[in-house]
Amino acid sequence: MNDRSPDGEAVWAHRSRLRVIPPVQPRKLAKVPFVELADGRLQGVVSSGSDISRVYVSSIAAGTHNYNCSTNNNRPCGGLYGSPCKHLQALTAEAVLQYGLDRVATYLRVEVPEGADLIACLSGGHEPAPAAMVFSRFLRHLAYLEVPATTVPIPEMHWFPSEGAVH
Amino acid sequence: MLAVQLAGLLDGDPEGTGEALALVDGFDDALVHGLARLSEERAEAPAALAGAFSATPIGDRLAEAAAKVASGSITEEHLTALAGGRAALFGAVHDALLADLDAALGRERAPWYPAPRSEQDTAANLLGGARSWLRELAITGWRGVDHDLVSAVDQITEGLTVVPGLRRLAVLLDGFAAELRASCPVGTMEHLPVRRWADLWTRALLLAQDGVLPGEPRPVATVSGRLLILGVDVHEHGTAVQFQVHAVLEPADGGQARLVRTSVTAAKVDTIVGPALWKLAHDHKVLLAALAGHLSLEVTDLPLLDGGDVIWHDDRASLGKPADPFTTARLHLAGVLAPAVPPLERVPVRIAEPVLIEGYEVTGDGSFDLGGSVLAVDTARLPGCGPLTPKLVAGSSACVGLVRWDGGCWLLQPLAVQAKVKRETVAVGTGDWAQGPTDPKVVKAEARSGDAVAVLRERAGRLLRQ
Numbered sequence: 151m152n153d154r155s156p157d158g159e160a161v162w163a164h165r166s167r168l169r170v171i172p173p174v175q176p177r178k179l180a181k182v183p184f185v186e187l188a189d190g191r192l193q194g195v196v197s198s199g200s201d202i203s204r205v206y207v208s209s210i211a212a213g214t215h216n217y218n219c220s221t222n223n224n225r226p227c228g229g230l231y232g233s234p235c236k237h238l239q240a241l242t243a244e245a246v247l248q249y250g251l252d253r254v255a256t257y258l259r260v261e262v263p264e265g266a267d268l269i270a271c272l273s274g275g276h277e278p279a280p281a282a283m284v285f286s287r288f289l290r291h292l293a294y295l296e297v298p299a300t301t302v303p304i305p306e307m308h309w310f311p312s313e314g315a316v317h
Numbered sequence: 318m319l320a321v322q323l324a325g326l327l328d329g330d331p332e333g334t335g336e337a338l339a340l341v342d343g344f345d346d347a348l349v350h351g352l353a354r355l356s357e358e359r360a361e362a363p364a365a366l367a368g369a370f371s372a373t374p375i376g377d378r379l380a381e382a383a384a385k386v387a388s389g390s391i392t393e394e395h396l397t398a399l400a401g402g403r404a405a406l407f408g409a410v411h412d413a414l415l416a417d418l419d420a421a422l423g424r425e426r427a428p429w430y431p432a433p434r435s436e437q438d439t440a441a442n443l444l445g446g447a448r449s450w451l452r453e454l455a456i457t458g459w460r461g462v463d464h465d466l467v468s469a470v471d472q473i474t475e476g477l478t479v480v481p482g483l484r485r486l487a488v489l490l491d492g493f494a495a496e497l498r499a500s501c502p503v504g505t506m507e508h509l510p511v512r513r514w515a516d517l518w519t520r521a522l523l524l525a526q527d528g529v530l531p532g533e534p535r536p537v538a539t540v541s542g543r544l545l546i547l548g549v550d551v552h553e554h555g556t557a558v559q560f561q562v563h564a565v566l567e568p569a570d571g572g573q574a575r576l577v578r579t580s581v582t583a584a585k586v587d588t589i590v591g592p593a594l595w596k597l598a599h600d601h602k603v604l605l606a607a608l609a610g611h612l613s614l615e616v617t618d619l620p621l622l623d624g625g626d627v628i629w630h631d632d633r634a635s636l637g638k639p640a641d642p643f644t645t646a647r648l649h650l651a652g653v654l655a656p657a658v659p660p661l662e663r664v665p666v667r668i669a670e671p672v673l674i675e676g677y678e679v680t681g682d683g684s685f686d687l688g689g690s691v692l693a694v695d696t697a698r699l700p701g702c703g704p705l706t707p708k709l710v711a712g713s714s715a716c717v718g719l720v721r722w723d724g725g726c727w728l729l730q731p732l733a734v735q736a737k738v739k740r741e742t743v744a745v746g747t748g749d750w751a752q753g754p755t756d757p758k759v760v761k762a763e764a765r766s767g768d769a770v771a772v773l774r775e776r777a778g779r780l781l782r783q
Contacts, residue, residue: 162508164342165724166516166666170496171555173701174587176766183776185588188498189464203779248588290475292777294556295770297478297584299600301629302534303622304582305662306489306520307552307559308669309513311730314590314701 166309173314174248182244184288187257191279192245195222195288196237206237207281207288212258215274222285230276234269242269318422318672318720320688326421326720326727327690331413337406338725340366344403345515351458352391360387366402375401391456393448400522403515408663414722415658418670427575429657432535432623440480446473447490447525451518459514462503470494478584482532486524488582492554493517512724516666523661534628536620542569543637544577544614544627545645546607547671547717548732549748551594551700555587558594562608562748563671563719563732565649566616566627575654576671579604579619579627589769592754594702596770601631608748613637625656641744642717642733646673665722674729675715683711685729695721695728703747704756705731712736717746 162168183205185194193209196219206227208219219227219237229235234242245254246268255262262271343362347355355363363386367379379402382395419426450470457466470490477487493514500506524530545565552559559582566577581604583597598605607614615635620628650673658667674692677685684693696707710716713734721728733746754760 159508161724163511165510166513166664167698167721167723168510168513169698170510170513171499173553173590176590176593176762176769177588178765178767179588179769179772180767183773189468205780289781290471291586292773292781294584294586295773295777296781299581299583299598300481300484301579301581301601302481302484303561303578303580303624303626304485304488304552304557304559305624305667306485306492306524307554307557307561307582308666309489309517309520310492310552310554310557311698312551312553312558312700312702313698 167311169311169313172253175250177244177247182240184291185241185245185248186287187245187249187254188287189283192241192254192258193284194241194245195285196240199236205285205288207284208235208237208241209279209284210234210238210242210258210272211274211277211279214277215258215260215272216277216279217272217274218277218279218281220278220281222281224281226278232276234272239269318674318687320676320690322421322423323674323687323690323692326418327692330725331410331417334410334413337369337410340369341403341406341410341515342512344399345511348455348515348518349459349509349511351456351461352386352396353389353456354458355387363387363399366399366406369406370402375405391452393452396452396455397448397522397526400519403519404523404661404664407516407519407665408660411658411663411665411668414665415668415670418668418720418722418727419655422670422672423651424653424655424670426655427625427657429623429659430537432537434531434535440477440483441527443473443476443480443483444486444525444527447477447486448522451522451525454518459497459509459511460504462497462501464498464501467494467498467501482530484582485530486521488554488557489517489521489524491556493521495555516664520664529661534620534622536628537623538621539618540566540568540577540621540627541617541619542615543567544579544607544616544634545640545642545649546611546614546748547642547645548746549608549703549751550669550719550730550732551702551747553594553700556584558583558585558597560595560598560748562604563669565645565653573654574649574652575625576656577621577625577627579629581629586773589773591701592703592750592759592763593769595751595753596768598751601629603631603634603636604629605751606636607634608746608751610636610752611639611641611744611746613640623657624659624662642746643673643715643735643744646671646717668722669719669730671717671732672720672729673715673717675735677716679711679713683707685716693726693728694718695730698730700747702750704745704749704754704759705734705747709736709745710734714742 198204363383367383382398477483547563550561561580713736715735717733718731
């Protein structure tokens with residue numbers, strides 16, 4: 151039985167225990183610690199290659215495919231010469247690892263011919279976008295790791311079965 | 318579980334289940350399109366739900382709430398009444414199903430005694446914020462949900478997460494909002510998880526009432542004795558994982574053995590998946606060692622809650638002798654005392670009753686055929702943090718699992734199986750990798766993707782305290 155199969159309507163309508171969001175694939179997080187498909191963009195945070203305490207905020211809008219890359223203080227990335235910089239390339243490559251090509255391409259609304267690179271199929275240009283919001287979502291993301299574990303039972307978690315055994 | 322017991326269980330739904338679920342479905346369908354847009358056919362649904370309670374003390378309140386909602390006056394109070402009605406109907410379905418299951422298994426269940434009241438956390442503004450977001454959702458309907466509506470709950474969950482007594486609501490809202498966000502714009506989604514989202518909405522609205530969640534857990538007793546692990550059920554969404562251990566407690570004072578659950582829940586992010594999840598529970602070394610090593614535990618003075626949950630304290634436990642879950646199940650499950658289910662937890666999704674099943678044939682779709690009665694096996698949801706795979710389950714000769722009920726059917730969720738690996742019969746369970754994976758292939762894959770927990774903790778250390 152597969153919840154996400156095309157004939158799954160009855161299953162979806164009447165089941166309480168479902169994994170609505172497919173689990174993401176593990177990947178190395180050092181270079182691109184944060185990737186998400188949210189607010190109509192593929193967006194994330196890319197570590198600077200030269201300065202360990204600096205990060206870049208990179209994003210690509212769904213539909214228009216306009217892109218932006220800047221430091222978290224809104225200083226524009228020096229690598230944006232009319233085409234996506236290496237941070238944007240790293241962002242899309244890691245997004246494909248994390249979510250799979252289909253999910254990223256569908257979200258961005260882009261056709262990727264078989265064997266082609268996703269970033270080569272994007273047609274947008276540079277368009278400034280606020281980095282602060284993405285960066286604060288990243289900080290919020292990191293803050294989860296500071297929340298202490300608890301041994302008080304959370305019965306509501308029965309609605310969220312784990313899945314993914316595919317070894 | 319014997320063939321005759323399974324046959325008894327599968328012999329028809331409890332009386333009235335179909336009618337109760339039809340009323341729930343009608344109400345759930347109204348939430349798809351939003352209570353602000355109740356067209357003729359759906360306007361009846363809240364009234365029909367309320368009608369089921371006409372002979373009860375809450376009948377008048379529900380009838381009034383249904384009438385007001387149909388006329389477009391949708392207040393928090395009316396929504397709470399309707400959510401209460403839906404929860405009560407589903408609660409009755411739960412009770413009937415569990416009674417059927419207990420009867421089939423011949424399992425004795427303890428009566429429920431309320432726990433003493435404790436101090437409430439006063440976080441009235443956060444709870445009020447959650448209720449008003451849930452009201453907006455109900456008015457808009459799932460089909461109308463957009464990014465702005467989903468994002469409006471972010472600040473509320475952030476606040477709830479840091480109040481220990483409100484963690485349950487925080488974890489629920491976080492998982493729910495993430496699904497809505499990933500499904501945006503919901504209007505274009507092909508299939509909707511109609512019952513699921515109504516379940517989550519209902520439970521969230523009930524937990525968000527002032528005074529429902531206790532500030533501290535309220536034990537009904539403390540227990541000591543030998544804990545024999547049956548297996549671990551893993552629950553997970555993007556920002557939380559719960560390891561829920563099912564075990565038999567042999568009380569130190571020699572009383573009847575009882576079924577208990579004990580849990581560890583950790584916050585996480587979506588990129589921490591698979592065997593790395595266990596690292597989030599690393600403070601509970603004794604528990605993890607018992608899971609990985611198939612060992613029994615000696616526990617002293619652990620608080621017991623009204624629903625059979627034991628609050629884990631790693632420093633009040635020590636490792637005991639080897640204990641195989643199949644031996645435990647064979648020795649104890651027939652005469653074990655099952656815990657009561659607290660009123661607010663009475664919902665079919667919570668039914669997770671440990672059983673041992675053996676002597677089955679595995680059918681083409683992976684179900685277990687036990688003497689002609691066929692029980693579906695939920696192999697799509699084996700946790701990625703353990704070694705149990707659909708293939709191992711399909712090749713197994715005995716299984717310790719949880720009987721669940723979902724979407725109108727009974728299901729078996731495997732926790733451990735006995736299977737032949739390289740001509741040797743071995744027991745493989747979901748908790749075997751609690752101290753790290755033991756399969757060299759998985760160890761290698763883990764090494765390739767690096768230590769996600771450590772990388773993110775390093776980033777958090779550097780960026781959060783600037």
